[in-house]
Amino acid sequence: MLIRVGTDRPVASSDITPRSLWLRRREFLAAGAGLGLGLAGFGARAATSPYSTDEKPNSRADITSYNNFYEFGTDKSDPAAKAGRLKTKPWTLRIDGLVEKPADYALEDFLKPFSMEERIYRMRCVEGWSMVIPWLGFPLAEAIKRAQPQAGAKYVAFETLVRPEEMPGQRSFPKIIPWPYREGLRLDEAMHPLTLLATGLYGEPLPNQNGAPLRLVVPWKYGFKGIKSIVRMTLVAEQPKTSWNMIAPDEYGFYANVNPGVDHPRWSQATERRIGEGGLFAKRRPTLMFNGYESVASLYSGMDLRANY
Template sequence: MLIRVSTDRPVASSEITPRAAWLNRRDVLGAGAALGLGFAGVSATAAPTPRSPLSTDEKPNRLSDITGYNNFYEFGVGKSDPAANAGRLKTRPWTLRIDGLVDKPADYALEDFLKPLTLEERIYRMRCVEGWSMVIPWLGFPLADAISRAQPQSAAKYVAFETLYRPDEMSGQRGFPRIIPWPYREGLRLDEAMHPLTILATGLYGEPLPNQNGAPLRLVVPWKYGFKGIKSIVRLTLVAEQPPTSWSMIGPDEYGFFANVNPNVDHPRWSQATERRIGEGGLFAKRLKTQMFNGYDSVASLYSGLDLRANY
């Protein structure tokens, strides 16, 4: 039986599957089951979900933390708004467009796009620019796999991302057009996009991605602040020049294109030197020292010679 997460309300603590029980059940269902049951109603017969060697050993947050405290302005500006409002979003059918400076542009039905991919669990530290952090067990695959399928041309230097625009289902797109120019846009340098840590997530805790967390497909770049993790993606476009991104267009002095986690570069309105882990005491939780690149030191070579204060 697939235990689904409600997308129209926060999850009560009494409804959370204990991690030990989830791990045992995951061994039975596996990645193929999470994909098949979540997207196509197929029986559970596949091998267990592989754990990525890139995963952290830190304890993941509770499911209620991850699904009940979100930034997803398409459904409202409050942290609980996405869980309350995202249930209206229809994620089937879903099409992903890959185009731009590629030899094989295409529109992929999500089910067909995912069939040949091997999903794996990636337990990543995630940090938001507001100073809170979580540890999340994502289910996903390298973004590089999707990009390579389209065969990038030599002129491609960046990847531009675009979120679904469907204001009849995404209430925030109706209520706050002056805050964000819809649809939501993000971007990465191509070398960042092709790094093995960068994934497209399709689920968390071994289950299909809840709507409030960016169903059915979202970007995860664990060494960057959370606003780079664009949700409900419908388009990837490879381009030669740095693409415009939503928060950088709104507040260029506050939200840079790179958005690397950096304790030495403060947001204009608050320090980035420390963070608090959601689910560990609320506003009174012990603050943790922020790590450069969120602790993912392997990405430092991507920015050799780049002034990370000017390129925040």
């Protein structure tokens, strides 16, 4: 598949990564060997990417304290407060469905072949706020290629861990989400070079509240598509069920592309508030089509994005 990347990579990577961040990364490189993270390939080979935005990333404090991760509660401070008990080692990732090489991987083994890159992406939440996040990860496409999808595979379905004893939100009443949390992508969306499997942010392993140890990042879609703490990826022929679509199909579609022209039925999507910008008197900024990642438009040519929201 030929994917044209237009406006997303206008300048050299050295122009993009803020110096402070770059310095942090070098620090991590120096310390990396001694950290004993148990994640092969983590950090040590991280490279910057032409897909990164040159916008200023949010602080680590913002990114790690303001999260929607309903497995730990519905308040945005719940994940940071309650995700500490989640054990992410050992971690098993199942890849199955319409692939030539289905397998249950120990996460270290799964990650071994891939080299990590830093990708600084905008993240637009469906609730009307946004952040800029320096992820560490690798293209999902590489993982899918390794699994060797069969001809009939048209979608990828993802599932989050279900472990109520460590995830208090999964014990809550009423049931917020029919667990496990489920997400899905069309295969061409999954293969797009912007689509990332992330294992870290700010040059360090993902904190639990951000979806440790492995999460999806699809920067042109609303944040809820970025499923966290993934335990299963399944290649399938039919469009898979996705959690928010199951809860409220008129409010959350399968595609969930960021689109200022298609409102959520209960609030506008035309504008967003950039977290960490302007404090109590911050002004909203206009939301961009595909969250500014215009190069993905070709994936949807001929589709009615109003009907396929």
